[in-house]
Amino acid sequence: MKTARLITLTTDFGIRDSYISCMIGQIRQINPSAEIIHTSNLVGRQNILEGAFTLRNTLPFYPPATIHLVVVDPDVGGDRDAIAVFHHGQFFVAPDNGILTLALDTTEPEQMVSIQNPAYLSREISPVFHGRDVFSPAAAWLSAGVPMNLLGPGRTTMTDLRWSLPVYDKNRIIGQIIHIDHFGNAISNISRSFLENWAAGQPVQVSLSGWDPLPVSRTYSDVEPGDAVALIGSGGYLEVAVFHANAAGLFDIRPGSQIVVEKVQE
Amino acid sequence: MKTARLITLTTDFGIRDSYISCMIGQIRQINPSAEIIHTSNLVGRQNILEGAFTLRNTLPFYPPATIHLVVVDPDVGGDRDAIAVFHHGQFFVAPDNGILTLALDTTEPEQMVSIQNPAYLSREISPVFHGRDVFSPAAAWLSAGVPMNLLGPGRTTMTDLRWSLPVYDKNRIIGQIIHIDHFGNAISNISRSFLENWAAGQPVQVSLSGWDPLPVSRTYSDVEPGDAVALIGSGGYLEVAVFHANAAGLFDIRPGSQIVVEKVQE
Amino acid sequence: MKTARLITLTTDFGIRDSYISCMIGQIRQINPSAEIIHTSNLVGRQNILEGAFTLRNTLPFYPPATIHLVVVDPDVGGDRDAIAVFHHGQFFVAPDNGILTLALDTTEPEQMVSIQNPAYLSREISPVFHGRDVFSPAAAWLSAGVPMNLLGPGRTTMTDLRWSLPVYDKNRIIGQIIHIDHFGNAISNISRSFLENWAAGQPVQVSLSGWDPLPVSRTYSDVEPGDAVALIGSGGYLEVAVFHANAAGLFDIRPGSQIVVEKVQE
Numbered sequence: 001m002k003t004a005r006l007i008t009l010t011t012d013f014g015i016r017d018s019y020i021s022c023m024i025g026q027i028r029q030i031n032p033s034a035e036i037i038h039t040s041n042l043v044g045r046q047n048i049l050e051g052a053f054t055l056r057n058t059l060p061f062y063p064p065a066t067i068h069l070v071v072v073d074p075d076v077g078g079d080r081d082a083i084a085v086f087h088h089g090q091f092f093v094a095p096d097n098g099i100l101t102l103a104l105d106t107t108e109p110e111q112m113v114s115i116q117n118p119a120y121l122s123r124e125i126s127p128v129f130h131g132r133d134v135f136s137p138a139a140a141w142l143s144a145g146v147p148m149n150l151l152g153p154g155r156t157t158m159t160d161l162r163w164s165l166p167v168y169d170k171n172r173i174i175g176q177i178i179h180i181d182h183f184g185n186a187i188s189n190i191s192r193s194f195l196e197n198w199a200a201g202q203p204v205q206v207s208l209s210g211w212d213p214l215p216v217s218r219t220y221s222d223v224e225p226g227d228a229v230a231l232i233g234s235g236g237y238l239e240v241a242v243f244h245a246n247a248a249g250l251f252d253i254r255p256g257s258q259i260v261v262e263k264v265q266e
Numbered sequence: 267m268k269t270a271r272l273i274t275l276t277t278d279f280g281i282r283d284s285y286i287s288c289m290i291g292q293i294r295q296i297n298p299s300a301e302i303i304h305t306s307n308l309v310g311r312q313n314i315l316e317g318a319f320t321l322r323n324t325l326p327f328y329p330p331a332t333i334h335l336v337v338v339d340p341d342v343g344g345d346r347d348a349i350a351v352f353h354h355g356q357f358f359v360a361p362d363n364g365i366l367t368l369a370l371d372t373t374e375p376e377q378m379v380s381i382q383n384p385a386y387l388s389r390e391i392s393p394v395f396h397g398r399d400v401f402s403p404a405a406a407w408l409s410a411g412v413p414m415n416l417l418g419p420g421r422t423t424m425t426d427l428r429w430s431l432p433v434y435d436k437n438r439i440i441g442q443i444i445h446i447d448h449f450g451n452a453i454s455n456i457s458r459s460f461l462e463n464w465a466a467g468q469p470v471q472v473s474l475s476g477w478d479p480l481p482v483s484r485t486y487s488d489v490e491p492g493d494a495v496a497l498i499g500s501g502g503y504l505e506v507a508v509f510h511a512n513a514a515g516l517f518d519i520r521p522g523s524q525i526v527v528e529k530v531q532e
Numbered sequence: 533m534k535t536a537r538l539i540t541l542t543t544d545f546g547i548r549d550s551y552i553s554c555m556i557g558q559i560r561q562i563n564p565s566a567e568i569i570h571t572s573n574l575v576g577r578q579n580i581l582e583g584a585f586t587l588r589n590t591l592p593f594y595p596p597a598t599i600h601l602v603v604v605d606p607d608v609g610g611d612r613d614a615i616a617v618f619h620h621g622q623f624f625v626a627p628d629n630g631i632l633t634l635a636l637d638t639t640e641p642e643q644m645v646s647i648q649n650p651a652y653l654s655r656e657i658s659p660v661f662h663g664r665d666v667f668s669p670a671a672a673w674l675s676a677g678v679p680m681n682l683l684g685p686g687r688t689t690m691t692d693l694r695w696s697l698p699v700y701d702k703n704r705i706i707g708q709i710i711h712i713d714h715f716g717n718a719i720s721n722i723s724r725s726f727l728e729n730w731a732a733g734q735p736v737q738v739s740l741s742g743w744d745p746l747p748v749s750r751t752y753s754d755v756e757p758g759d760a761v762a763l764i765g766s767g768g769y770l771e772v773a774v775f776h777a778n779a780a781g782l783f784d785i786r787p788g789s790q791i792v793v794e795k796v797q798e
Contacts, residue, residue, distance in 0.1 A: 006294065008287065014714025015281070015547070018589040021540065021571040022766075025593030028538065028569075032595065037294075039287040045715055046776055057284040061291030061398070063298065074776055077751025127751040129766035132593070182280025183311055219343025219393040234288075234395035244312055244340055272560065274553065281547070303560075305553040323550040327557030327664070329564070448546025449577055485609025485659040500554075500661035510578055510606055 005091075005143045007036050008062065010055050010070045011131060012043040019129070023069075023136040026122065030140035039068075046074040048161060052102035053179055057235045059103050062090065068103075069139040070094040077127035082115040082134050083158060084142065084151050091148070093139040095130070098161025107160045116152035166190050168198060173261040175238070177253055184246030186253045190238040190261065203264045206230035208240060208253060213262070220244075271357075271409045273302050274328065276321050276336045277397060278309040285395070289335075289402040292388065296406035305334075312340040314427060318368035319445055323501045325369050328356065334369075335405040336360040343393035348381040348400050349424060350408065350417050357414070359405040361396070364427025373426045382418035432456050439464060439527040441504070443519055450512030452519040456504040456527065469530045472496035474506060474519060479528070486510075537623075537675045539568050540594065542587050543603045543663060544575040551661070555601075555668040558654065562672035571600075578606040580693060584634035585711055589767045591635050594622065600635075601671040602626040609659035614647040614666050615690060616674065616683050623680070625671040627662070630693025639692045648684035698722050705730060705793040707770070709785055716778030718785045722770040722793065735796045738762035740772060740785060745794070752776075 007027065013019040020041050027034050039058050043051040051072035059068070073080075073095045081096040087109035092100050101107055115121070115134060120141045122133035138151055166175035166189055175190040186208075195204070195216075205213035214230040216238070223229045225244040228251075233239035240259065241247045248254070273293065279285040286307050293300050305324050309317040317338035325334070339346075339361045347362040353375035358366050367373055381387070381400060386407045388399035404417055432441035432455055441456040452474075461470070461482075471479035480496040482504070489495045491510040494517075499505035506525065507513045514520070539559065545551040552573050559566050571590050575583040583604035591600070605612075605627045613628040619641035624632050633639055647653070647666060652673045654665035670683055698707035698721055707722040718740075727736070727748075737745035746762040748770070755761045757776040760783075765771035772791065773779045780786070 015570075016572055016574040017711075017713045018571055018586045019714070019766075021569060021586075021590045022593045024569055025590065025595075029593065029595050037287060037290055038281075039284055040282055042282040045778075054284045054287075058287045058291065061288045061295065063291075063295050075753045078753035126764075126766040128763060132766060179283075181283045182285070221341045221344035231394060232392075234285075234392040234398060246311075303553060303556055304547075305550055306548055308548040320550045320553075324553045324557065327554045327561065329557075329561050445549075447549045448551070487607045487610035497660060498658075500551075500658040500664060512577075 005034075006062065006066045007034055007139050007143055008039045008058065008066060008068050009036055009041065010039040010043060010051055010058070010068065011041045012045050012047065012051065012072045013041050013131065015041050019131065022132045026132055026136040027140040027143070030137060031144040034140055034143045043072055046072065048072050048074075048097055048099050049102070049163060050179065052099045052161065055099070056103040059090065064089040065091065067091040067093065067139050067142050069135055070099050071131040071135050072099055073097070073130060076130050081155075082130060082138070083155065084113050084115055084138055084148050085109045085158070086111040086148055091142055093135050093142065095135075096159050098159040100158060101160050102162055107158050108156060109158070111148060112155045112158060113148055114152045114155050117150060120146065120151055163189050166194070171263060173198060175259045175261070177255055177257040177259060179255060180248040180253065183241070184248040184250075185233065185239050185241040186248050186257070187233055187235065187237050187239040188259045190259070192232045192236050192238070195238060195261065199263065204261050205264050206238065206240065207260045207262070208251065209258060210251060214240070271300075272328065272332045273300055273405050273409055274305045274324065274332060274334050275302055275307065276305040276309060276317055276324070276334065277307045278311050278313065278317065278338045279307050279397065281307050285397065288398045292398055292402040293406040293409070296403060297410040300406055300409045309338055312338065314338050314340075314363055314365050315368070315429060316445065318365050318427065321365070322369040325356065330355040331357065333357040333359065333405050333408050335401055336365050337397040337401050338365055339363070339396060342396050347421075348396060348404070349421065350379050350381055350404055350414050351375045351424070352377040352414055357408055359401050359408065361401075362425050364425040366424060367426050368428055373424050374422060375424070377414060378421045378424060379414055380418045380421050383416060386412065386417055429455050432460070434464060437529060441525045441527070443521055443523040443525060445521060446514040446519065449507070450514040450516075451499065451505050451507040452514050452523070453499055453501065453503050453505040454525045456525070458498045458502050458504070461504060461527065465529065470527050471530050472504065472506065473526045473528070474517065475524060476517065480506070537566075538594065538598045539566055539671050539675055540571045540590065540598060540600050541568055541573065542571040542575060542583055542590070542600065543573045544577050544579065544583065545573050545603070545663065547573050551663065554664045558664055558668040559672040559675070562669060563676040566672055566675045575604055578604065580604050580606075580629055580631050581634070581695060582711065584631050584693065587631070588635040591622065596621040597623065599623040599625065599671050599674050601667055602631050603663040603667050604631055605629070605662060608662050613687075614662060614670070615687065616645050616647055616670055616680050617641045617690070618643040618680055623674055625667050625674065627667075628691050630691040632690060633692050634694055639690050640688060641690070643680060644687045644690060645680055646684045646687050649682060652678065652683055695721050698726070700730060703795060707791045707793070709787055709789040709791060711787060712780040712785065715773070716780040716782075717765065717771050717773040718780050718789070719765055719767065719769050719771040720791045722791070724764045724768050724770070727770060727793065731795065736793050737796050738770065738772065739792045739794070740783065741790060742783065746772070
């Protein structure tokens with residue numbers, strides 16, 4: 001192949017130790033022209049769902065045939081499987097713990113194998129660091145053009161893991177906060193399309209515990225600095241922020257906090 | 267073009283979420299050979315002046331035709347303009363909020379356009395993430411060789427933002443701390459050239475509130491571990507440090523703290 | 533040369549300021565095809581031994597002729613030497629403060645020079661940032677194929693710095709914790725090979741102050757979430773962890789804490 005495929009990296013390994021550098025070294029020894037892009041190595045420790053959310057937000061912006069190496073792997077060395085997946089033009093290499101379902105929106109991808117062929121793994125495999133000794137080599141060989149089916153036997157269904165969907169009736173939606181970002185903005189599990197279908201053009205207001213109800217604004221600066229604002233975030237979900245400040249810190253919002261949308265009585 | 271231009275990235279988007287990865291993906295979809303260097307994605311949130319300072323310190327070390335993508339953008343989606351700039355052989359893509367003036371040392375760069383041509387932006391533009399949907403595509407197209415004037419109509423003057431200059435008379439300079447670095451070193455707004463012109467060869471001493479006056483030393487290890495030292499930092503500004511320790515933490519120095527230079531009476 | 537050599541970067545400069553970006557810019561101005569991999573720029577400030585440990589863990593995973601640029605340099609601008617080293621097929625550029633001995637396991641590498649030739653340094657050298665003005669240019673020129681002996685005169689012995697070895701008799705080993713990683717796992721100075729030679733097949737148990745003795749397990753998930761576990765970490769040293777939690781935080785373990793291994797009386 002002419003152009004080496006990109007490899008994106010989403011992990012909870014942190015950026016202080018040598019873990020990520022070991023993974024990159026492994027990859028580069030196998031494929032010297034592989035190019036690695038760090039999606040995030042600061043996914044919350046052992047937080048599979050946060051890794052899944054990070055991957056999901058990144059996916060739409062990558063070119064076809066990108067390889068997404070996704071390792072949040074609390075059960076490393078146990079009996080969870082290691083999988084390589086091809087779906088909608090992209091490759092994924094990950095533990096089979098549900099970290100891919102949110103991004104792929106299915107548990108039955110177009111093609112999937114169990115990574116088992118020792119020819120494509122490290123000669124010595126640490127039972128506590130498959131990120132380095134199993135997943136990195138597998139991703140590197142894929143990036144070098146090795147067909148996925150050489151990595152191991154085929155599989156059909158992978159582990160499912162998703163956040164709970166919002167509950168709703170005709171008057172209100174009860175959702176929850178799923179992620180607090182770097183700015184302290186609180187992102188919910190209520191997607192724009194779900195919200196728009198439900199509201200059917202009627203104006204709505206958004207409440208978190210202890211906040212005055214807010215209209216859905218267009219951007220942060222629609223309100224004054226220090227004021228709260230609800231809007232559709234860049235990932236397509238309803239989020240709540242405070243302009244020029246940290247909403248989650250100010251109002252003690254956490255993943256799991258309840259968020260309510262109601263139709264405004266006109 | 268043969269060699270893709272480098273793109274440096276200076277933002278306050280943090281490194282925990284997928285924001286930076288989305289920007290890189292956007293860039294790489296447009297120009298697969300673009301190479302991105304992270305200057306800092308940990309500029310203080312909404313801190314335009316800190317972003318400007320980071321850019322200014324980086325600029326002298328980059329080759330001609332580098333593209334500097336600089337996004338600290340609290341008013342995203344509001345009415346501030348998006349600009350692309352060419353000045354002294356380098357390109358800049360940024361919100362027009364003053365983040366470039368410190369680095370360029372002018373508000374009237376050699377060439378400037380307002381980024382408006384939808385052909386060079388994302389098809390769908392989130393009003394809360396122009397970093398991904400406006401600035402990244404514009405930088406990517408520039409790196410692919412698109413002439414700047416295709417991005418939008420020309421402009422002449424950009425927003426000005428600088429820190430206050432030191433005040434002085436013939437006996438002393440009163441400056442202020444503008445940045446605390448990773449080591450806790452406190453960097454002032456008093457430049458080496460300003461200081462040397464003012465002192466005209468006479469010895470000087472440096473004081474912060476609550477410190478004994480210090481001579482200007484050459485390097486940290488000119489004093490004993492645990493002792494305070496004043497010197498010209500690597501960015502060319504007078505700074506105060508504690509050898510082997512964190513000066514800002516120990517002495518509660520912050521951006522805005524006063525620093526005084528006096529001529530020593532001989 | 534056809535393929536530019538990789539340059540890995542291990543420093544305590546942090547990732548918030550422009551320091552690392554200045555180093556990369558310097559390198560790229562000298563060798564536009566140099567490729568930089570960040571091992572860690574978050575080595576503890578002035579912590580030479582932690583930098584050495586990070587480098588040591590990374591080394592086995594890099595291809596021959598990689599250049600390791602290692603700058604934890606509290607005495608910058610003082611009289612410590614700057615060295616370039618070739619050993620076991622890899623290059624190293626670092627201050628001569630002992631940061632290389634742990635990785636090279638010798639103080640007399642195959643080839644070493646004192647970096648002094650001004651032709652391969654910055655024209656202007658800040659006495660407080662040799663990382664940018666001395667070490668980066670030297671590494672860049674090496675990556676561009678400049679023979680090491682052009683950088684300066686040869687040397688034979690470099691500064692030694694290692695952690696204390698464990699003490700032991702036939703009943704027990706007393707070691708110490710040398711590193712707390714991103715997960716809060718506590719890594720000791722007791723290597724797998726040392727432990728296995730000493731135990732000679734007999735079962736052992738591991739104790740930290742205030743813990744019940746633990747067997748040596750294979751991986752984290754050999755115990756229940758919340759339980760402590762001792763195992764051989766991915767770098768080849770005995771480590772103690774808590775499954776799904778932060779061992780160092782929970783039990784106040786720090787670098788220097790004592791760890792004891794005893795033979796189990798059967």
